[in-house]
Amino acid sequence: MAKTPVQFTLNGAEKAEFIDSGATLLNALRDKIGDTSPKGGCHQGTCGACSVIIDGELRLSCLTLAETCNGAAITTTSGLSQGGVLHPLQRAFLDAFASQCGFCTPGMIMAAKVLLDRTPNPTRDEVVEALSGNICRCTGYEPIIQAVLTAARSNSQNAA
Amino acid sequence: MAIRRGRGVAAINYPTGMNLGGDPTQALVHSTPTGNFMVTLSSVDLGQGMKQIMAQICAETIGVPTDRVVVDTADTDTGPHCMGTFASRGTHRAGNAVIQAAREARQVMLEVAAEELEVNASDLETDGQGHILVKGAPQKSISIFDVALAAHFKRGRSISGRGMFLIPRSYPEKETGAMKPSTCYAHACTVAEVEVDDETGEVTVLTVKNVFEIGRALNPKMVEQQLVGGSWMGISHALYETTEPYYPNRDHGGTDFNQYLMPGPGDLAQTEIIVLERPSADGPFGAKGPGEMCANPQIPAIANAVFDAVGVRIDTLPITPERILRALKAQASN
Numbered sequence: 001m002a003k004t005p006v007q008f009t010l011n012g013a014e015k016a017e018f019i020d021s022g023a024t025l026l027n028a029l030r031d032k033i034g035d036t037s038p039k040g041g042c043h044q045g046t047c048g049a050c051s052v053i054i055d056g057e058l059r060l061s062c063l064t065l066a067e068t069c070n071g072a073a074i075t076t077t078s079g080l081s082q083g084g085v086l087h088p089l090q091r092a093f094l095d096a097f098a099s100q101c102g103f104c105t106p107g108m109i110m111a112a113k114v115l116l117d118r119t120p121n122p123t124r125d126e127v128v129e130a131l132s133g134n135i136c137r138c139t140g141y142e143p144i145i146q147a148v149l150t151a152a153r154s155n156s157q158n159a160a
Numbered sequence: 161m162a163i164r165r166g167r168g169v170a171a172i173n174y175p176t177g178m179n180l181g182g183d184p185t186q187a188l189v190h191s192t193p194t195g196n197f198m199v200t201l202s203s204v205d206l207g208q209g210m211k212q213i214m215a216q217i218c219a220e221t222i223g224v225p226t227d228r229v230v231v232d233t234a235d236t237d238t239g240p241h242c243m244g245t246f247a248s249r250g251t252h253r254a255g256n257a258v259i260q261a262a263r264e265a266r267q268v269m270l271e272v273a274a275e276e277l278e279v280n281a282s283d284l285e286t287d288g289q290g291h292i293l294v295k296g297a298p299q300k301s302i303s304i305f306d307v308a309l310a311a312h313f314k315r316g317r318s319i320s321g322r323g324m325f326l327i328p329r330s331y332p333e334k335e336t337g338a339m340k341p342s343t344c345y346a347h348a349c350t351v352a353e354v355e356v357d358d359e360t361g362e363v364t365v366l367t368v369k370n371v372f373e374i375g376r377a378l379n380p381k382m383v384e385q386q387l388v389g390g391s392w393m394g395i396s397h398a399l400y401e402t403t404e405p406y407y408p409n410r411d412h413g414g415t416d417f418n419q420y421l422m423p424g425p426g427d428l429a430q431t432e433i434i435v436l437e438r439p440s441a442d443g444p445f446g447a448k449g450p451g452e453m454c455a456n457p458q459i460p461a462i463a464n465a466v467f468d469a470v471g472v473r474i475d476t477l478p479i480t481p482e483r484i485l486r487a488l489k490a491q492a493s494n
Contacts (some may be wrong), residue, residue: 046417065167097385101207128425140392143385143424154238 008072010035010080017065026050026060028066029076037078037106041135051107052076058114058133077106080113088158089113092144093144094149100138107134114146123150161359165366166469170460171349174453175342175444177249185249186240187257189218189265190320193323195290195308197222197265199231202239203254208451209382212248213268216378217255217444221262222269223286224304226301248449251378255444256325264321272311272319273302312416313368322339344440346448350394350457352429358488361481363466365395373436375448381434387433389456394458395429396422399478 007081010033019028026043029035041049048104050062053075075106080087086094089109098154099105108131115122115130127148136144177183188200199218205211215229222229241484242254267281273292274281279299285295292307294300311317332339353366370391377383400421403413414420439446459477467473472487 042417044416069260097381099207100209100385100389131425135422135424137393138389139385139429140389140391140431142388142431145425 004067006066006070008069010074011076023066024062025064025066025069026053026061029061035076035078036077039103039106049104049107051110053110053114059109077109088154089151092147096143096147096150098139098143098147104134104136108144116152121156163355163357164469165355166465167353168461168464168468170457170464172457176252176344176346176449177327177342178247179330179341182329183243185242185257185325187254187261187323187479188240189261191308193308194314195304198260198494199229202236202242203250204233204245206245208386213251213378214254214258218260218262221259222266223288224290241269248451248453251447252443252449253325255447256345257323259444261321261323265319267447268319269307273307275315276302276310293410303444321456343442345450346409346450346453348453348457350461350467352458352461354462354465354469356466358468358470361484363399363479365462367430370430370435371434372450372454373438374450375440375443376437376446377435378445383435383450384433386450388431390454391431391458393455398459398462404477425464
């Protein structure tokens, strides 16, 4: 199969790979680069488990061709903790028991991060709207919604 | 045509585990040279927290902090036998097996400590913090770290134990057909409030109030998260989920998340959870199985609430708008 060179930054680090033409960003991240934090749930854009942030926008990596990401800045959940210190969203998910099997968690955290980056103090309805593209089987969503609201509060306290 | 409100209640008994050809689980426990304890199981953690619960049970039985226990559920080919993680059986069956294995390991640990301290093993106790003390003379003590080192390098002992828990198969009595399908039951009661649009057949669940009686809650936060998630899943089963909407006809079954419906974060009912703890006689530290049963009582409660709202009994799941409208039409023509 033809290979295509692709360069982008992943969580701030330069990456350059030859990837199969037509490969999705999800495959490139997991199989070529080894970042397994985006999960392949449905591979058709309906579950949100593969969500990543591309140039500040929430994107489904299973529906994004890797070769369209040349020059992009990509963030995944594995890039959120700094020097072993968890991101406030990760901390809040832990404290709120917002994860059981954990398969949806990276996608949920990506969706929540894009929300909080734009809307630091969201209403509950805004949190629900932001998470509505992501499916969770275990938690019943309420602990996830509470975790995002808690992370927003702890962010605004740190900023104050 | 109007939005009509209804309220329904339902209560359930739910057996812990199953009763096909007997229901066994085995466990092995051994110490590392530095006095950590390894629990080996084939019971699988699906995210419900089995590893955490087994670590707590082992730690409590041996008398060490929970963070001194590692649970390995890696390989069902090579691990001690388990029937599996289903039927709400994990905590109850595997927990009992782990207690038995941990007791045997604890006994060896105390025997080695007794040799090191030159006392009788029966005079020793643990402080739960990683030390073994002489009863009534706590100044005479040895760390479990040193006991494990002594066992491995000096005494030639294996601080280990074998655990087995079996619920034997129950056969029905010939005369009456009576049998004992389970030794342990959890209980639950749910009150659901719904709104039903009698023009579209759409059901909105407003509130779900659940009381769960689950024996001893070995980890209350993890019990709560499982019950909250289970309550949501019960609503989902009642109103949305099916692979065969025209069962037994297989047509029109959902094949992906576009077609297989589940409520999302925007469709949540206001949910209340109350936990009652009545320790079970044969459960590990009184635990029962809360896993599967917590998604059950919402279903009949919602069916009853729909009946209360619009006067039709829907006895096929899920309770879809189509089924409600057909029932309303049949009712009107009678």
